[in-house]
Structure formats: structure tokens, C-alpha cells
Amino acid sequence: MNAYPVLYSFRRCPYAMRVRMSLHYAGIQCEVREVDLRHKPSTMLDISPKGTVPALQLPDGRVIDESLDIIRWALDQSDPAGWSRPDHKAMQLLIDQNDGHFKCHLDRYKYPDRYGEQDGETNFLQACNFLGVLEQRLMQSAFLFGDSASMADVALFPFVRQFAAVDRTAFDVLPMARLQQWLSGWVKDVRFLAIMVKRKVWHMDDEISLLLP
Ligand SMILES: N[C@@H](CCC(=O)N[C@@H](CS)C(=O)NCC(=O)O)C(=O)O
Numbered sequence: 001m002n003a004y005p006v007l008y009s010f011r012r013c014p015y016a017m018r019v020r021m022s023l024h025y026a027g028i029q030c031e032v033r034e035v036d037l038r039h040k041p042s043t044m045l046d047i048s049p050k051g052t053v054p055a056l057q058l059p060d061g062r063v064i065d066e067s068l069d070i071i072r073w074a075l076d077q078s079d080p081a082g083w084s085r086p087d088h089k090a091m092q093l094l095i096d097q098n099d100g101h102f103k104c105h106l107d108r109y110k111y112p113d114r115y116g117e118q119d120g121e122t123n124f125l126q127a128c129n130f131l132g133v134l135e136q137r138l139m140q141s142a143f144l145f146g147d148s149a150s151m152a153d154v155a156l157f158p159f160v161r162q163f164a165a166v167d168r169t170a171f172d173v174l175p176m177a178r179l180q181q182w183l184s185g186w187v188k189d190v191r192f193l194a195i196m197v198k199r200k201v202w203h204m205d206d207e208i209s210l211l212l213p
Contacts, residue, residue: 001059005030007211008044008055010037011198014158015067019054019074020195021154023211025083026074030056030211033202041202068095071151083154086145091152094133094144098156102130106159110166124170127163131179134160138178157186 007023007030009016023030035044040051048055048065055065056073064070075084108115109123117123134156137144144152160183164171172180186192199209 002031002057003059004208004210005059006033006057007031008033008035008041008048008053008057010035010053011196013053014162015052016054017158017192017195018155019056019067019070020211021191022071022074022083022151024191024195025080025154026078027080027212028074028077031208032199032211034199034209036201041204043204068155071155075151081148083149083151086150086152091145091150094152095155097130097133098159102127102163103159105130106163106166110162120166128174131160131163131174131176134182135176135179138182143182153182153186157183161187 005023005028007016007019009020009032011034020032033041033044035041035053037053044053044055045051047057047063050065052065054067054070055063056070057063064073072084079085105123105127108117109120109127112118112120112123134144141147143149144156160179164183174180194213195211200206202209
């Protein structure tokens with residue numbers, strides 16, 4: 001039996017980032033096990049055979065292995081600044097578009113060869129359509145659902161960050177000043193810096209590495 005919830009995570013995975021952000025925000029202490037995705041630990045595959053990160057095992061043995069379910073669980077424990085406050089359905093719709101349409105084009109833009117695409121251009125443009133939707137929202141308010149951060153902001157920004165990193169110049173010249181400002185706020189956020197600390201790949205019998213200081 002583990003004293004803390006155990007989070008199987010991968011530092012650069014956007015799904016794992018949104019989850020680490022949410023657990024950190026909710027003040028939920030966890031043991032973080034950094035996973036090498038080419039050599040997944042058997043302890044992770046035993047509890048979640050689908051083999052994706054993030055996966056969270058609670059001290060009572062329950063396993064939550066979808067990022068949005070982990071976020072919802074974390075916010076049910078504690079939501080000090082009201083991240084789940086905005087219209088749930090509208091947030092869910094935007095997150096679904098991100099995880100579906102945007103992620104699909106992001107992957108093809110980032111790795112055209114892997115997906116047998118001629119070049120990333122078409123996917124770049126398709127992804128930009130979604131970014132335009134975000135820009136429209138951010139022209140109305142500082143965050144996607146109002147003047148303070150919500151679950152939707154946290155669920156989406158790691159993917160927008162990944163998009164921006166494929167070709168920084170191409171992102172910076174998009175006529176989307178609000179989105180660029182929003183992203184730069186998130187990547188400078190102290191919580192984000194805290195959850196991006198480097199951890200060694202976890203092996204059984206290692207000392208535990210905690211999420212919160
Ligand atoms: N729907 C899942 C997606 C998680 C996911 O696809 N994570 C990637 C890493 S970014 C993964 O673990 N892929 C498995 C692999 O690479 O073997 C969630 O929201 O948690």
C-alpha cells in the first residue's frame with residue numbers, strides 16, 4: 001500500500017502536464033514516477049494495461065487512467081480558485097475539440113513523415129483554425145472562460161505550447177496576439193515551472209519523488 005497517490009507520468013506529455021498542474025493546484029501530494037514510454041514499468045501496466053500516461057493509483061487501489069478523469073477527481077478534492085466554475089458543457093466541448101481535431105492536426109504537423117503526409121502545411125492551417133477559436137475567446141477575456149483560469153485553460157495550454165514549439169517563428173507571426181500572450185503567461189507560471197522539474201526515470205526501489213515541495 002502506497003502512502004500517497006502514485007502518478008505515472010512523462011515530463012513532456014501534454015496530458016501528463018495538465019494533470020500535474022491540476023494535482024499541484026489542488027494541493028494533492030503524490031508520488032511521481034517518471035516513465036520511459038519505450039520501457040513502461042510492469043507496475044504501471046499491471047494497473048493500467050492500456051499503457052498511457054498519466055495514470056494515477058490511489059492509496060485505496062482505485063486507478064484513474066484518463067487525464068480528464070484525474071483532473072476532475074483532483075478538482076473534486078479541492079478547487080481553491082474555481083477552475084471548474086465555468087459552464088461545464090462548454091468547457092468540455094472545447095477540450096474535446098482540442099483532444100480530437102487539434103491534436104490530430106498537431107501530430108501531423110509535427111511529424112508529417114510518421115503520418116505519410118506530404119508536408120505539415122495543411123495540418124498547420126487546420127490547427128490554426130482551432131487556435132483562431134481560442135483567439136476569439138481570449139479577445140473577450142484574459143482566460144478561455146472569463147477573467148480567471150479554468151480547467152479548460154489548463155487542459156489546453158500544454159498542446160498549444162507543443163504546437164508553438166514545432167516552429168516558433170511560424171507561431172509568433174500568427175495574428176493572434178491574445179493567444180501568444182496567454183501561452184507566454186502559462187509557460188512562465190510558477191506552478192508550471194514547478195511541475196516541469198526534471199525527474200529521473202523511475203525504477204522499483206528508487207526513493208520516492210514527490211509532486212509538492
Ligand atoms: N486519452 C489519454 C491520452 C494519454 C496519452 O496518449 N498519453 C501518451 C503520451 S503523451 C501515451 O502515454 N502514449 C503511449 C505511448 O507512447 O506508448 C489521456 O487523456 O490520458
